[in-house]
Amino acid sequence: MEKRDRILIIDDEEVVLDSCLQVFGSMGYELATARDGTAGLELMKEFGPDLVLVDLMMPGISGFEVLEAMRRQDPTVVAIVITGYSTVGSAVEAMKKGAFDFLPKPFTPDELRVITARGLEKRRLVLEAIELRREREMLRENFAAIVSHELKSPLGAVQQNLYGLVAELQDQLSDEQLARFERLKKRIDDLIKLIQSWLRAVSVPVAKIKESFAPVAMKDVIARAAETMQPHAVRKDITITSTVAEGLPPVLGEEGSLTEALVNLIGNSIKYTRAGGQVHVTAESANGRVRVAVVDNGVGIAPEDLPNVFGDFYRGRTAPPTESGSGLGLALTRRIVEAHDGTISVESEVGRGTTFTIDLPAWNQANQSVPTAAKVSSTRDPGDRT
């Protein structure tokens, strides 16, 4: 049986409650009423409404406070504000605070029915969107499992047999035959690595990264990432330099994944910069943000390609044909940055170079001992898993 929509009405005027009950009486909703904000919020917990009609002007706590408490409890519940004509201004204020719509008193039964139907429709859409997002995440995870098992296992078995055959036949094979075996192993090895990087990119467990957040000095992260990419740079005669502002505040994050993000950006710059070029990493802070930029003087990205660079499997058309890649490094980087409540952006000019900028919230010891994002995800997680 279809679940009936639940409506909670909070108003201190008996006559408003009564007329609402009468209008809704035969419409198949489950109804609850409260005479003031405190009782209303209490009911909200046990009743679990889809939609709340709340009077703005009540004795005790105001409608505004009810709205705010409601949003904290469950932001998907739709709120409609009931208000006298004289307080239309505050109704607008309430909508800015997240109310879906307002209903001026006195209202006709039809007005109440229409606004309620619209509010419930909105609630359905919100819940649907959440469900779709959850399904998309599940698809992503399942895809990772399929890629891993269906592609990587057979390749692993083939590779293991090449290893075995070489060991068995070592004494009987000519040098040329052994070299061919080596090339085969290398080809399969490349394929396995490619699958692993795809897998990694689609299955970064963002919520898990958040669990191990700690203050991180970007100076160390930059140094480590630059060191990791140094061999690649040397091979192409590219120099990596960095400038880190004095007294740069730490960011709250997971050091390993932040390093990976930076390794990807520097690696990308090296890939798209000609021999003899430069990659420069800067870090500075302003307005409670830490900004890390990776600047190169490479081939650049065409304007029409810019919006796509952070998408899955995207590979630039300006890529030198000799460079190979999974097309996932930047997508992975974006996902890591977003897990840190940060943003990533790119500016580029063809023939002049490209700048990737990561913008992260600085860690503020005084008011940020536990990240709010982590709190939100931990309260929601159990539900998502079941």
Added chain:
Amino acid sequence: MSDKKQLLIIDDDPDFVDGIKSILTKAKYEVDVAYNPKDGFAKLEKKHYDLLLLDIMMGRGAEGVMIARKMGRDAKLREIPVLIITGIREQIAFLFGSKTLHPHFVETDEMLEKPVEPKLLLDRVERLLKAGTAKGTKKA
């Protein structure tokens, strides 16, 4: 009885097993094979092995883990070193699963990812066999 070390492989991918087995046989080990956890455990109970090479993801899930746990509860089987050979998916489960699996294994455990290069494989097998012997003499 031969002096050769007795190894058992439990893995549900026969092709992968062939690749591993040929390397170990060439290195003069005596190798038995079981293609599912049930046969594998039966073999472990019937014959003495010096080392077990164990796949994790078999059948409907991480059935290899069940074998390792069952061995941990058996006073004799507990002494056999276990080399876990696993694909990437399992590794993700190891890193991000709700609980870490390692404490359930015996202390000489090692984990390798598929495919395993011959040199690395033989090196680990040899090391675990040595550790296993040392453990056995200490107990005696």
